[in-house]
Amino acid sequence: MPKLVTIVGARPQFIKAAVVSRAMSGHPDIKEALVHTGQHYDVNMSDIFFEEMSISKPAYHLGVGGGTHGAMTGRQLEKIEEVLIAEKPDWVLVYGDTNSTLAGALAAAKLHIPVAHVEAGLRSFNRRMPEEINRVVTDHVATLLFAPTEISRSNLLAEGISESKIEVVGDVMYDAAIFYKDRAVEPGWFKDLPTARGDYVLCTIHRAENTDNKQHMQAIFSGLAASGLPVILPLHPRTRSRIAAMEINPASNIFLTDPVGYLEMIWLEMNCRSIATDSGGVQKEAYFHGKSCVTMREETEWVELVDLGCNKLTGPNAGKIAQAILDDAAVPESARGIYGSGSSGEKILDSIYGFKHP
Ligand code: UD1
Ligand code: UDP
Numbered sequence: 001m002p003k004l005v006t007i008v009g010a011r012p013q014f015i016k017a018a019v020v021s022r023a024m025s026g027h028p029d030i031k032e033a034l035v036h037t038g039q040h041y042d043v044n045m046s047d048i049f050f051e052e053m054s055i056s057k058p059a060y061h062l063g064v065g066g067g068t069h070g071a072m073t074g075r076q077l078e079k080i081e082e083v084l085i086a087e088k089p090d091w092v093l094v095y096g097d098t099n100s101t102l103a104g105a106l107a108a109a110k111l112h113i114p115v116a117h118v119e120a121g122l123r124s125f126n127r128r129m130p131e132e133i134n135r136v137v138t139d140h141v142a143t144l145l146f147a148p149t150e151i152s153r154s155n156l157l158a159e160g161i162s163e164s165k166i167e168v169v170g171d172v173m174y175d176a177a178i179f180y181k182d183r184a185v186e187p188g189w190f191k192d193l194p195t196a197r198g199d200y201v202l203c204t205i206h207r208a209e210n211t212d213n214k215q216h217m218q219a220i221f222s223g224l225a226a227s228g229l230p231v232i233l234p235l236h237p238r239t240r241s242r243i244a245a246m247e248i249n250p251a252s253n254i255f256l257t258d259p260v261g262y263l264e265m266i267w268l269e270m271n272c273r274s275i276a277t278d279s280g281g282v283q284k285e286a287y288f289h290g291k292s293c294v295t296m297r298e299e300t301e302w303v304e305l306v307d308l309g310c311n312k313l314t315g316p317n318a319g320k321i322a323q324a325i326l327d328d329a330a331v332p333e334s335a336r337g338i339y340g341s342g343s344s345g346e347k348i349l350d351s352i353y354g355f356k357h358p
Contacts, residue, residue, distance in 0.1 A: 170340015
């Protein structure tokens, strides 16, 4: 009877963990204890996902959010270690590339508890991104690496990680997109906006390399303004505070809202004209829902979407952003299917079950 401790803390991790936890309902002998580090803590950055996606209440809530990278990761590491010593799990499951991922992986590896990393092998090859440091370190201390694509597998092999530890399982976010798309919810405020289904651009911005740089933020808001299209922008709390501090006044075609829950977000994705973002997850969701994507970064980990022509990298460049938004084209049906078949959650559990410790 494998006992797992799952570590989550940030918005996309609640969504990814919901997929694997749901798959566990088919394996009643697995025991899972969920640890929420507290990295995201506002109701619409955390609680709303637990409610909407029926995620069980965390067994541990560590309350560690905010602060510098070192302070946040260090406090999480200390508290996760206490949980792991008490729980003595067979596996620790971590997701993606946040500070919570790194803290969970390090705490487990130092206690000689095997780490399973979901979304392994993603690389931007930009070590100035905090996420790149988090994912490289996590991959190198993990025992089982669940890569979403062949490209992510080859990135791991190129870093000398043993082939026997890597399994390509597809993308858990695709599992989520399929499962929840019939449950999408129209936001109550949508009908009051001067736009309609199919007409607006859905936008998100939260990457540190954009939010912490005034020129980048000004360029992004100028590009969105210059597109002339209605833009719906659910604001990450970090972005809200930065645009206030930078005294940026969004143009009248840009509609700001608070962050929305996942069911409202996928409704907005399914009904938009196109997407402009610097999020990792939202780039893929654009593709899942057949929408073209403008990625306001210089590089992306999801390179296959750029190769397919449905994701355009503009960097924080106003002219390129406006042009790419206006040049949008729907993703053809023939280009679908590069992130698996929607059964990544089951594949991950099967692999953990079947793992033979050396
Ligand atoms: C984090 C991850 C990023 C991921 C993103 C998902 C790291 C280094 N970054 O970035 O990889 O893409 O989550 O959304 O782990 N804040 C609030 N309320 C909240 C959460 C955050 O006010 O509920 C504010 C705080 O001022 C906080 C700041 O946002 O200091 C940044 O939060 P943090 O979790 O450090 O980084 P994210 O930008 O959310
Ligand atoms: N998301 C959401 N509400 C929002 C913005 C994003 O539910 O207001 C979801 C989005 O659909 C995706 C995930 O959050 O599933 C992506 O998280 P985020 O962009 O914060 O992080 P990243 O994927 O870049 O790590």
